[in-house]
Amino acid sequence: MKSLYRRQLAMTAGLILLSFLLLGIAFVMLSYRYTITERREAMERNANYISRYTSAMLSSGRDVRDEFFQVYVSSIAQITDSYVLLSETDGEIVYGSDSGVTYPYLGQGQYLPEDTVQAVLQNGSYTGMNNLGGLYGENRYVVGLPIKITMGEQTAVSGLVFVATDASSIMEMWWALANIFFFTAVVVLILAFITSSITSLRMTQPLKDMADAVRKFGHGDFGARVDAGNRSDEIGELADAFNTMADSLAKSEAKRSEFVANISHELKTPMTTIAGFADGILDGTIPPEQERDYLQVISAETRRLSRLVRKMLDLSRLQSTENVTAQEQFDVVEIMARVLVSLEPKITARNLDVDAQLPEEPLMVWGDPDAITQVCYNLLDNAIKFSPEGGTLGAAISAKGSKAQVTVRNQGETIPAEELPLLFDRFHKSDRSRSVDRDGVGLGLYIVKTILGTHKENITVASEDGVTEFVFTLTLA
Secondary structure, three states: OOOHHHHHHHHHHHHHHHHHHHHHHHHHHHHHHHHHHHHHHHHHHHHHHHHHHHHHHHHOOOOOOOHHHHHHHHHHHHHHOOEEEEEOOOOEEEEEEEOOEEEOOOOOOOEOOHHHHHHHHHHOOEEEEEOOOOOOOOOEEEEEEEEEEEEOOEEEEEEEEEEEEEHHHHHHHHHHHHHHHHHHHHHHHHHHHHHHHHHHHHHHHHHHHHHHHHHHHHOOOOOOOOOOOOOOOHHHHHHHHHHHHHHHHHHHHHHHHHHHHHHHHHHHHHHHHHHHHHHHHHOOOOOHHHHHHHHHHHHHHHHHHHHHHHHHHHHHHHHOOOOOOOOEEEEHHHHHHHHHHHOHHHHHHOOOEEEEEOOOOOOEEEEOHHHHHHHHHHHHHHHHHOOOOOOEEEEEEEEEOOEEEEEEEEEOOOOOHHHHHHOOOOOOOOOOOOOOOOOOOOOHHHHHHHHHHHOOOOEEEEEEOOEEEEEEEEEEO
């Protein structure tokens, strides 16, 4: 398997190298052209100065042997580190200055190449690499211009001026620029590789930590977390999301373990009772006259097991990913009234007063009427169980904004504030030691919460001064 770190580093390094390669090629071409062009233009300017000065000097009746002229030309040659030659129009050299050293060519019969001379006379200038007919041992960059003298209205070419420079000086300048560029490029490349390596490592390390954490999750260890530091980028967001998921998994696992423990306890107690009493009847430990009483206990425990299994099936149906809550319009007032009628025997048995504040007109809401009927039944049944003899049972429905609020309240003992959030947990029973709900399994309120969750509705509970009140919402149709 290829490492993401290596691929990221290789891709980044490749892009950097390609960028510098293209930049280097462009720099080499442009800098070389710029250097040559700048040097040529400088030499053309110098040649033009010398040409005009020589033209003025010859027009005034002086010649190249003039001391002031030689000082001027020698100064230009010395400042520009170049070679200056003056010749007749036939190419015979009459004067030369080599970086401040004057050579007396006059009258020695040395000539410049004819093709170079003709190029200046015909084209008005000459530029190129030339050794001027062997005058120099190696090719030099040469610029040639004519020397023109104006006589009246006529202009004539009286001579030629050539300025030559050692090609190595141009290359040295170019190499100096190239060395600066390449040195800078190497430093930048090293820094870029180091930065890219660190960046790629920082990017992939949290991913490796996530992979290790996932492997630990597979072995049942849900305590692993990813430390992304204080990063606020996408990797940091991914790490935070992963840790949030890990927390959720840990909580789910804890709830699953608690659920298994609770269901085991709930199943163990009636099964132990049933088995013990049944064995007592079979082996004769229980006297025949008491068998009926114990058989009634066995029957009651069996029915409690049946209710527990039925509740578990209801939970499985509600929590199934295939379960889709039907959405239709129905009258929540009619639902509440029907549930109250169905619970009338239990209400009468406990001698409870019913305070029903229900609207006279229908109140249409959206939802699954069967599921909401179960919600109302569970809440009212729970309120009846925990109401004292002769107490008051309350049920109210009202419309507020776009929601219908359904309220179920009962009198009884005040539930501690710290216990209120736990009421909707599976198998939770408020104050087990004093609960009159001996037959309950602790799933009623959990089913209520689950049903309302599928409807995307809320339920709240408050308990103070001996009054406990449940309020849930439904969307008005």
